[in-house]
Amino acid sequence: MAQHQVNYASSAGLPIALTSVDKLVNWGRSNSLWPLTYGLACCAIEMMASGASRYDFDRMGTIFRASPRQADVMILAGTLSKKHSEFARRLYDQMTEPKWVISMGSCANTGGMFNTYATVQGVDRIIPVDIYLPGCAPRPETLQYAMMMLQKKIRKESADMKKNTKQDLTTQTGKRVRLI
């Protein structure tokens, strides 16, 4: 037996932290949110600025990944055209659970000023959204705040994703549905 082994049971300060599984899992999930590198329009410039050294997403454990398989968060940054909506949904489907979505900017939230035939009027029509981030375009601070709000939200969730109602989508008809 090693001489320096600490007898935990007899020492006064027990190096044991008691917690619940939910909190432990959510601690891990919320502190390494990896977003998908996915810029759609001018909001993507602000998203890039958030990732670069001045605002520095990396210090929050947020590292952009170039593959949906490695990403936890999808930041829909910009105008989603109807032509592209199919691919946005496919990228969302390719992300592994657990996954979250931030809708960044007016265009992603509601279609914004593009009240036309070719723009999806709010990405929540095709993808369940966790955080709606207002602004045109939102400043990098706003995106950081959204990320922090998402972390807060994750910390309140259950570790078992099936118990979470995140996948639900409140539609304009008022019905709550589960999208696939």
Added chain:
Amino acid sequence: MRKYVPKDNVQKKAYYTDRFHVVPSVPRSKVEEGSHFADVVSTIGADAKESYIEIGQLVLQINPEDNFKVMKTLKETCGYTQCSEQSAVDYLAKDNEFELFWQLLNITEAKRVRVVCRLANGAAIESVEPLFKSANFAEREMFDMFGIKVNNHPFLKRILMPDDWEGHPLLKTYPLHGDEFAAWYEVDKIFGKEYRDIIGPENRDPGKVDIEDTKRFARIGYEVPFGAEYNSEEEQDIEYSETFLVNYNKKSSNELDERR
């Protein structure tokens, strides 16, 4: 300038009633004798039905079946080696025909020529892609936006809208918010038509307020918790925090005689 229309009550009615606003005509002048454009007009000869100068540019009105011949002459004889723009204008409501135009540039002379023709609805035009490579994408866009077919085009396919799109968006008859196909395009494609009822129609009113939606909207005096069921119409007293209302008066403040 469009005439001013009062903007009150705009949520009830669309205020752009003059959507088919007719642009005032630009003054036209004759082609000057001995100028570069006079040479161009004489080279084109009888193929140009009408020729005049508009804002320093020569405009040549031609028959749609002569377009390749005229463009070839302009390129090879007159030195108009660039086709900077090619598209169409919808005059279907007025004349049941399109106006097609080609904007050509002569780099050595620094002159521009616009070749214009009128094409009947449903007729096809000959491609000028063998002469100008830029016409490839321009003609595809014209096909996409107006549905004008181009003969002998190497790859006539939609360029901006999705391949399975229905309708041609730049036609004046196409609604700005899209027809039924456009309105449900992403829902139909991703989830299928049966999801239309679940997802619901698009909200096209940017000022829409739903007081029964307690997640997105809060009414001052009628506040309910976030996401709560909406049922009450009773006004509730608002509790302000103590720091919200501060009585500032002469006594509470401390005025300095001079700057510290």
